[in-house]
Structure formats: structure tokens, C-alpha cells
Amino acid sequence: MGRFLSIVRRDLRLALRQGSDSVMVVMFFVLTVVLFPFGIGPEGNILARVASGVIFVAALLASMLSLERLFQTDYEDGSLELLTLSPMPLEIIVLAKITAHWLTTGLPLMIASPLLAVLMNMDGNGFAMLMLALLLGTPALSLIGAIGAALVLGSRRGGVLISLLVLPLFVPVLIFGVGLIEAAIGGFAVKSQILILSGILFACLAFCPFAAAAAVRQSVE
């Protein structure tokens, strides 16, 4: 556990020193959502109708942005080889890196989301569920994205390739995340959506570190 945390700490420290990355992700998220009122027009009820979907899709694209960096820099400077060679299981190392990735992207997105919900004139009943949907959804995005990030290591223009690989896999998270917010706004029961989103998260937690670790092993060969 100590070693798990030491990897998380190192990645957080790297993210903080390099700075720009997670700020960029949040800025992208905010700007994309802000563009919608300009594009669609300032009519409150139209914006309110699309708010949950727009915010969720923007969050998804924003977390996509930083995925390429998840393993790329470690791959280029030889750190990934040494991590692979360290005595602890690679799956745990990958999970630690994913955790750090979520803390630097998913978490800021979640924190920024209520502000955007106000901007999009979202119904007040949806705010709490928006946060919850992102809390359950964004870690799943980081986990699934890690597989894509590991698979494209060593290829040129990996960033575009990752999007093509993982965006289709994000669809279930999108459907049930938006479903949860809409249900809360409409005053329906939200339990089933919460359970399904949690189910997706735990399934990803169980499966993705193994798949990503296998892809990393392949890449350092």
C-alpha cells in the first residue's frame, strides 16, 4: 500500500510541477460548455433541456485530452521499463497511475461542473446527481482510457487513435450518467441508474488494470 501511494504521490507531484495539464483539461471543459449558449442561443428552456448531455459529453472529451500523457512520458524516458521491472505487480502500478490521473482530471471536472450547470440553466434538482454521476463516471473513464493509452504507446499520433479506440467504450457511462441526472430532474427514482453506474465502475476497476498492464508489457518489449 505504501508503494502504491508513493506512485500516486509521484504522479501528482509531476502533474503539479508541470502544471498546465490539469488546468488545461478544466479550461477545455469550461470553454466547450460555454460555447453552447452561443451556438444554440440563450433560450433558457432549450439550454436546460440539453444541459446534462452537454456537460457530460464535454467532461468525457476533456478527460480524453489528458489520456495520452498517462503513460507516454514514462514510456519515452525509460521510466515505464523500470516500473515494469519493479518487484511490485504491474497491475497495481497501473492502478496507481490511473488513480493519480483521476485526481488530476476527473476530480477537477467534477468540482467545476456545478458552475457550468448554472450556466446551462440546469434544474436545481439535478445538481447533486450531476456531481454523483461524474463521481461515478469519471473514474470509469480514466480506467477505460488507460487501456487505450497503453495500447497506442509507441505509435505516432497516439492522441487521435486513443479517441477512436475508447470513445465508443464510453457510451454506457454517458447513457446512464445522463439518465441519472434526467431522472433526478424529472423527479423519478434514481436508484437503478446509480447502481448501474457503480456496477460499471466496479467492473472497470476489476478488469481495466489487467488489460492496461498487459498492453504496457507489450509496449516495452
Place this chain on the structure above:
Amino acid sequence: MKGKVMATFAGRDLVCIRGERLVFSKLNFAMESGGCLTLIGHNGAGKSSLLRMMAGLLHAASGDMLWDDQVVADDMDEHRERLHYVGHHDAIKPVLTVEENLKFWAGLRSDASEAQANFKEALDIFSIGHLIDVPGRFLSAGQKRRANLARIIASKSPLWLLDEPTTALDKESIKKLEDVIESHRANGGMVVLSTHSDMNIKDQQILNVSEFSAARGHESASLLAEGI
């Protein structure tokens, strides 16, 4: 360190295929505690591939490696615990200081606390103790390499796999590296290294990887036909 217990490390009939090209075949080696195996051979002969194979980064297409007569591939976790690998990249993060870089790597070993206590001493051996607070991006190539070598001294592992460790090092540092290798062997460690420059190392066993390379076209074709 295992003290006086002797360990052996050997490879049997190793075959390396990279990108459908046979690099070397039927390669054998054997060494024991205190030994030094120096890999020589022309560019592309497979020196780095062999070292990566020994580290477990690369899978042998056929053949196996034995540590104390146990097949290495059966317990890779244990094998990783006993080796240190220095590759072409130095894995020094530009935004972390030398201390943070080395402490992180030391912390991943099972002897973490001991390694973290040792690393200052290790830096002094390569006379980069004064660079301890300097971020990696300000280091020269040679200083990065020395910091990377300090990493392997800080935590004890019996097997060192060094892929051209002298790259970017000045004469003085090469001399120090030779001393370090000497004392590692005196403590019962093993060293496998590939080099193009002559290093002054006593009783080294030389393995010319080129001799096993598959320049003989018909043989490589027949091996591939066998499905290896």
C-alpha cells in the same frame, strides 16, 4: 545480499525473434556469484535484446533461463526482485530533483527504507552529491547516467544488467563504475554488461553475441519453418 551463498544464472538455447527477424538462436550462457559476463558483438547482433530478455522485458521465442536451476519464467516477481537494469534511457524526470527521482525508485524495492538511507552515499560515489536538489532537466547526459547508476547501488540486488553503462560517462566516472562493479562482485553479485568501449574488468567472461546471430539465412528460415 545473500552473503556467501552461491547463486547461478544460466540461459539454455535462447532464441530471439524481433519483428519476424531471427536475431540470435541457440544461445547459451552460464555464470555464478561474483561473475561478470561481457556481451560483445556488432550493432544489431542482439546484445540489448539479450539483456532485455534476462530482465524479463522481452520473451524468448524458445529456450529458458535458470536461476539456481529454477526456471526464471516460473516466478518473474522473484526474478525482478533480484535484478537491476540500466537501459538506454535514464528514467530521470526533468521536473523532479535528483533526490526525489532516486527516492522514488528506491521506495519501490522491498528494502525501501534501507535503500532510501543509502542513496546519498551512492550519489557521493559518483560525485554528484552536490546535485541532490537539482531538478533533472538541468543535468547533463553524463550526470543523468551517473544518477541512474547511483539508483542501482542504493538498493541491493544480486544481478546487474547494464546495457552500455559507459555511454556519456567521462573517463573518471568509467573508472568509478569499474570499482563499483568490482565491489559488487566481491560481495557475491553478478554483472552482465554490454559495451563497445573497453572496460578494465578482471576475470570477465566474454560472450560474442554475433556468433549466435542468424546471418546464415537458411538456418533462420528452417527455424521459422519449425514454428519457433
